[in-house]
Amino acid sequence: MRAGRERGLRAPLRRRAGHRARHRPDRLRGRLAARPHQPGRGPDRRPPLRAGRHREHGQRDRRPGARRGWRHGRRPRDAAGCRRRRADPRGDRRRRARHDQLRGHLRAAAPRDPPHGRRRDVSAALDAARDALRGERAWVVGGAVRDRLLGRPLDDIDLVVDGDVRAAARHLALQAGGPSFPLSDAHGAWRVHGPDRAWQIDLAPLRDGTIEADLALRDFTVNAIAEPLQGGPLLDPHGGAEDLVRRRLRMVGRASFPDDPLRVLRLARFASELDLEPEPPTVAAAREHAPGIERVAAERVFAELRRIVACDRPVEGLALMEDLGLTARVLPELAALHGVEQNVFHDADVHDHTMTVLRRTCELQADPGAVLGEEHGAALTAFLARPLSDELTRGTALRFGALLHDIAKPACQAVRDDGTVLGFPDHDREGARLARAILERLRTSDRLRTHVAALARHHLRLGFLVHHRPVERRRLHAYLVATGPVALDVTLLSVADRLATTGRDAERSIAVHLELARELLPAVRAWEDGDRPAPLVRGDELAAALDLRPGPLLGELLAELAAAGYAGEVTDRDGAVAHARAWLAAREG
Template sequence: MSEALDAARAALRDESVWLVGGAVRDRLLGRAIDDIDLVVDGDVRAAARHLALAVGGPAFALSDTHGAWRVIGPDRAWQIDLAPMRGTGIEEDLALRDFTVNAIAEPLAGGRLIDPHDGAGDIRRHRLRMVTGASFPDDPLRVLRLARFACELGLEPEPPTILAAREHAPGIERVAAERVFAEFRRVVASDRAVHGLELMADLGLSARILPELEALRGVEQNAYHDRDVHDHTLAVLEAVCALQDDPGATLGEQHGAAIAAFLDEPLADELTRGTALRLGALLHDIAKPATQLRADDGQVLGFPRHDELGATVTREILTRLRASERLRSHVALLSRHHLRLGFLVHHRPVDDRRLFDYLVRTDPVTLDVTLLSVADRLATTGRKSEEATEIHLDLARELLPAIRAWQDGDRPQAIMRGDELAQAVGLAPGPVLGELLREVAAAHYAQEIGTPEQAVAHARAWLAARGH
């Protein structure tokens, strides 16, 4: 049962109200129902306030929907959206909806389904079908919702609906970026994210929403890759999804539960760290077309500094999509640092100083970017790939205890305050002091020093060696 539905039925049993859309659809699909949509034949504002008073939660008007209100349940456990009836009756209201599976209603008090477009039949057939030919012209965002529903619900769009969606895909450019990102992030978060992205490309949406991703098609890589950059990117996304599903299978069962819980943590823009990691997978190589380096004979040599430029491009893309600063910064750091773990492969066994440098440079996305690096390596198939992958995974497993501890905030306390150290060695604030503090911190992490006196002696020796 649904707590939201129970609350609505108890509070609004005397109103002319219908349960519509996703709640009816999801119940027929056997999915959980947390958020519900209601159509009210009457005073929506009064109904919303009455419901809010009954459950002890807030009620407020939705600015982007004419006449609609939202009620939030206690502890934000659920939400109910109430909208005024469009047209002269519930059947006319349903005719204005996007897909038949969403054009089903049920009296809130209970009763037979109102299903004039056979949405229930389409659910049984796992079919996604537009209600009328006006569905996409009325709101071009519905083209993206087609991809989202297909990958979230496992429904197959019927051919006429696909054709109509392609025709109206250019209209997505007129839709507010916030609405586009709200749908796009759900595609990325879905169980069939790669299928959703492929459907977006087929509909002509990707070229308009994320042209940088489309630009990866056909970009060749070196002999250590047997996919172009685009297909490699989707393979990295698949590898991230697999890590989310069962991190222990790749990284060791002793880490599986903790990493799964970490990836389930809320991050920003209603996304978890796991979904943000999926965005990182999509965008980590986004600057490769601009940085491709070829030999005189045309052979691809590599993509120098694509990690640095990629961080900039990633931030620009997420800014265009109106993502929050928290998400922009987080995903840009994933792009910037996704190569660092691979660099450490050449320095095994990794000593404490190199480990400390990795932890500091990748902070605060140390564990996130380590997981992205693992997925990137798993998706890299080509010359000597099996050997390289095994070495990379061995290194990740070896460093994971320290990485997890660092991400959890389990770090050595500073051996002494920076101002105290500066005074002890007679150094004024400036770049040299910053370098010195990093050196002392690294020496402390590597257990080369353990007392303030040793820190001062180490600092003096370090300064003397550099002529200070």
């Protein structure tokens, strides 16, 4: 008898070797409670399964919504008009992107956690490390030393340990009462969190036997400074401290860029983030090795690009990327915006306009009250500081929206026979598709792709309402429903877009647009906060009252009642049913 043909027998166990990753002891780590050597959980991460319910090892889960799929018809569309996934039953408690769960070299390059509204207690981290690693030869290296010399706030600590890194990390975690876990299988790095994620320390093994040899393998001189963990003078064999004083960015050696082509992009990031001037030989070497960026994993590329866009000088960072020859390889669609002329309402080409919109977005993010009224300033600042996805806040995601909102204009340009540009029909719809494709290529989360695609799709809508002032409640409701979860974000993007206008009649256009934005902002904020009228009648009740079967017509009726309720045209159940009956009669007549 052949086992493969007999139901219930699973003879070919030899296949397990081909899928070894499926059977690793940490494959269910996302569901298990953290052990002393495993990563901890933030308050918004998925809780372990409840005791007494199918345990915690991957068996069936009867929690509400755990296996619920789409029961009828096709999936609904998201705010960008794309098919979306089922809504997360945990609402705003979704699990964040977990870069501490990346494997191999991606973990070693993973960026830090997003801002949480509080600084990490770095002094407590150093005290814990000094106490736990007393007797070990260890050095504080990299960004922690550099940022302390610059007077910048520290978020975490990097240590180099001359010894068993795994044992050192686990001992530190045990002493501190926090979790530890490996970051890189290839490099032997580990990460330790303090209690309640109060601090973070990354530990890496000493390379090539001495700290001086280890520092010689680093990218830039400002990152090649070490300080003994237990105290002592700085070790600065390459003059990094002097470079910081002179605001200069230099490579450590000619092998810096060949060793890791991502360092070319890091050059642009450090220059813009730290306001340093790259020296000419370093720039020349970076240009030479820029093509190597195409061999770097997309996740690592986006981690650096994200920090350029999020820093205080993103336009300068993007300009340096272009000068180094990176933009054409990382964001060719952005490079294609150069030289694309616009209509009479814009003096600048699409690329320069996009950079101006990005600047205005940064200014709006820094002080929204100065543009939209001080009564909204604090609330908008808090809104833009909310974490969204991919270690980005909503404010930083808004910057990506500014960067990609006109990305489809080259493909949508309409020109007269005499060369006059008429406009860019459908560039919002095509831009949503292209923005999603770009972020998918960069391996971002689906949530970020959907968010930025929706910003591109709807960035023109507020401008259309200018021609319908005063905006009636029904039209406002249509705007809020169409923009959905990005209603407030896209309103802010629309303001930044209008502030970047420099063409004919620009001053009047900007003034009218700002008046409209200020007028609608209270309603948009209320919608974002969930302050929406409750349905006056349920769908099953309406179907019974009108003798209708479930279907598209019933959905249209419910949408009409929602608009009528928001506009104040109906206020109770009986009025809603009567309104629906009249609407049906008018439709059929």
